Amino acid sequence: MSILPYVHNYVQEIQAYKPGKPISETARELHMKPEDIVKLASNENPLGASPRAVQAMQLAAQDVNLYPDGASYELRTKIAQIFGVDFEQTVVGSGSSELIELVCHTCLGPGAELVAARYSFTMYPLMCKLFGAEFVEVENKPDWTHDLQAMLRAITPRTRVVFVTNPTNPVGTMVQQGELDDFMAEVPEHVMVAFDEAYIHFADPQPDTLRYVRAGKNVVVLRTFSKAYGLAGVRAGFAITTSEIAGMLHKVRSPFNMSNLAQTAALAALDDEQHVLNSVSLVRAEMRRYEEAFQTWGVPFVPSQGNFVLVNVGNGQRIFHECLKRGVILRPMDGYGLHEYVRITIGTPEQNDRCLRVLQAALER
Numbered sequence: 001m002s003i004l005p006y007v008h009n010y011v012q013e014i015q016a017y018k019p020g021k022p023i024s025e026t027a028r029e030l031h032m033k034p035e036d037i038v039k040l041a042s043n044e045n046p047l048g049a050s051p052r053a054v055q056a057m058q059l060a061a062q063d064v065n066l067y068p069d070g071a072s073y074e075l076r077t078k079i080a081q082i083f084g085v086d087f088e089q090t091v092v093g094s095g096s097s098e099l100i101e102l103v104c105h106t107c108l109g110p111g112a113e114l115v116a117a118r119y120s121f122t123m124y125p126l127m128c129k130l131f132g133a134e135f136v137e138v139e140n141k142p143d144w145t146h147d148l149q150a151m152l153r154a155i156t157p158r159t160r161v162v163f164v165t166n167p168t169n170p171v172g173t174m175v176q177q178g179e180l181d182d183f184m185a186e187v188p189e190h191v192m193v194a195f196d197e198a199y200i201h202f203a204d205p206q207p208d209t210l211r212y213v214r215a216g217k218n219v220v221v222l223r224t225f226s227k228a229y230g231l232a233g234v235r236a237g238f239a240i241t242t243s244e245i246a247g248m249l250h251k252v253r254s255p256f257n258m259s260n261l262a263q264t265a266a267l268a269a270l271d272d273e274q275h276v277l278n279s280v281s282l283v284r285a286e287m288r289r290y291e292e293a294f295q296t297w298g299v300p301f302v303p304s305q306g307n308f309v310l311v312n313v314g315n316g317q318r319i320f321h322e323c324l325k326r327g328v329i330l331r332p333m334d335g336y337g338l339h340e341y342v343r344i345t346i347g348t349p350e351q352n353d354r355c356l357r358v359l360q361a362a363l364e365r
């Protein structure tokens with residue numbers, strides 16, 4: 001007997017999150033060695049993790065028979081010190097994805113609305129389905145940036161949270177301080193504003209959103225260790241917010257929501273500023289190479305402040321498959337209705353050489 005008739009209707013309607021195609025799956029399908037495949041599909045850090053984080057995890061592996069510190073005391077203390085906030089204003093979790101879910105858990109339910117830009121992280125509409133809330137999608141401006149004024153107009157008495165993804169995925173555009181200040185001055189007090197800053201390290205300049213938290217606004221700043229810190233595989237992220245909101249997020253998280261390996265790795269990664277600087281300068285230098293190639297080929301792209309670039313290749317699925325056959329995994333954008341596009345994560349110089357070669361050949365075919 002199928003259990004489906006007894007499962008929540010909304011669960012049956014959910015389209016599960018579709019990640020970038022994994023290397024292992026591609027290797028199986030194409031009968032290739034995993035090491036011969038280049039994955040530029042999930043905005044991961046091609047330099048890997050900080051060696052300090054890897055070493056710290058090796059040591060911590062001896063203690064995995066013990067539950068982690070459920071309060072993540074050391075990590076949260078360090079985050080509080082670095083960002084100049086109180087310990088009570090911090091929350092950590094298994095990637096910023098978990099923190100996004102916690103934010104939604106605290107405030108969404110039937111009748112509630114979440115406002116976000118059309119071209120922003122796909123988790124937000126998924127969360128709306130999960131909590132029975134309404135997703136209010138706001139068109140980006142013609143230059144692909146968030147239209148914060150339109151987002152303000154989309155707020156109703158039922159709006160519980162607005163997500164501002166800065167820089168935004170999958171386009172890489174940003175809204176700057178002045179626009180953010182104007183937006184924050186107008187947001188009604190009953191609305192929580194979540195700044196999803198997964199790619200903030202790659203941006204220049206980097207707007208300061210912690211100022212709104214310090215001013216006591218109902219703001220949550222979300223950060224991840226998955227990108228510039230190179231720890232996507234351990235799942236680590238954090239939120240800085242008011243102690244009131246942090247208290248709510250702590251209530252809805254599971255008791256040991258961050259493994260001791262993740263806590264240890266994140267702590268060590270915060271100490272290795274050089275690794276972040278190296279990662280950022282690699283991305284910036286290699287991004288220029290992609291931009292120059294696209295300009296030479298006459299291929300439209302969106303100038304990006306992230307570690308990825310959205311490029312109009314005419315037929316995203318065709319180019320994705322052509323590149324895949326040659327061992328380069330890109331991200332098709334059909335999920336966003338961007339059928340002409342692929343998104344490319346910036347890799348190492350060697351990975352990018354290969355990607356550019358394969359991509360050029362695919363475009364000429």
Ligand SMILES: Cc1ncc(COP(=O)(O)O)c(C=O)c1O
Pocket residue numbers: 042043094095096097098121165168169196198223224225226232236237
């Ligand atoms: C905009 C944005 N926010 C959040 C995340 C979640 O990252 P993680 O859960 O690895 O911290 C991603 C992942 O790609 C993202 O693109």
